[in-house]
Amino acid sequence: MDCPYSAVLILPSEYKDDGDAFSEMMGWGPNCYSVPLSETGHHPATHYGCRAQVQQSFIDMFDDPPMEAVELINVLIPVDGRFLETDDGYTHFATAISEIGLKVIDDVAL
């Protein structure tokens, strides 16, 4: 299965549970939106993100979404270059969240 595209999806935190539930229903596993984000890089998270390599068919779903996905797609935060033909997911994600003024919330414990 060739997955040439990097996808960055970001949801407001109040939609995290809906996003995770939809992803699990689609067979993509639990806790898909697992990266906590905020403007300051500190808690609480205002948004959650995920990053994955995807196929063209996944991208096509955004142009013609199934009914159960419409609401979720509408609340995804618009980012330039949501899908890029790259396997450098780190740079893709970092660029995407920077463009919308968000930072990853990091753990500072030992």
Add this chain to the structure above:
Amino acid sequence: MIGRVGRLGRLGRFSLTNGVSFSPLSLFAASEPGVWLDPSDLTTLFQDAAGTTPVTAPGQSVGRILDKSGRGNHATQATAAAKPTYQVDSNGRGYLSFDGVDDWLVTPTITPGIDKVQVFAGVRKLSDAARAMLLEAGTSGGATGAFNIEAPSIAAPAATYLFTSTGTVARQPVASGFAAPITNVVTSLGDISGDLATIRVNGTQAAQNTDDQGTGNFLAYPLYIGRRAGTSLPFNGRIYGLIVRFGANLTADQIAQTETWMNSKTGAY
């Protein structure tokens, strides 16, 4: 001798060090708890966490990698976006690619029953931009009876690898001067009662802490690979191989043989 080497080669897990055959499996000969992950062995890689769909080509995600130690501590990931990717480098070496965002694997809970741990990792660290967890027992290496390896660590300068070994007190030797992107064989040796926490890079000791680590054994935790507890501090880089062994301290020869074997999979030095 040539014929003998050929037979060993077909077994696919032996290398020769100073003319002596060596397999990491020998580290687990006395049923030591631990895990041995070898991404160069395609027969151990599966796209799904259940292990039903094999990985057959670079670019495919990895939901399960089998433990070759014989302990059955297979590492898994059920969430599509969080699965690392199998890739092959320009020298033909297979590895797991972690995206530095949300990729990680986890083993079942491993019960060490001893206060000594040895970790051998073949890695390529692609970024020093943020603290990252290569491997961690439980949810914090600073917790009682836990350990971790950070690549890089939180402390500036970030061109580091850090090993945390914790009995009831955490000790953290830091190997400095390893600026990303860089490929290394990183060895971490923890001994709680012996008050030794050692980190070696490319077969050479890089740092050691001999302060008191407190008491007790390493405790029963799952091993998180590539991300702290599956929630933070994602590792951006490659893992060419990983061996975690809870057992008596290894001899210098055993350490050298294991590092040589790991380097054969990594090409670090």
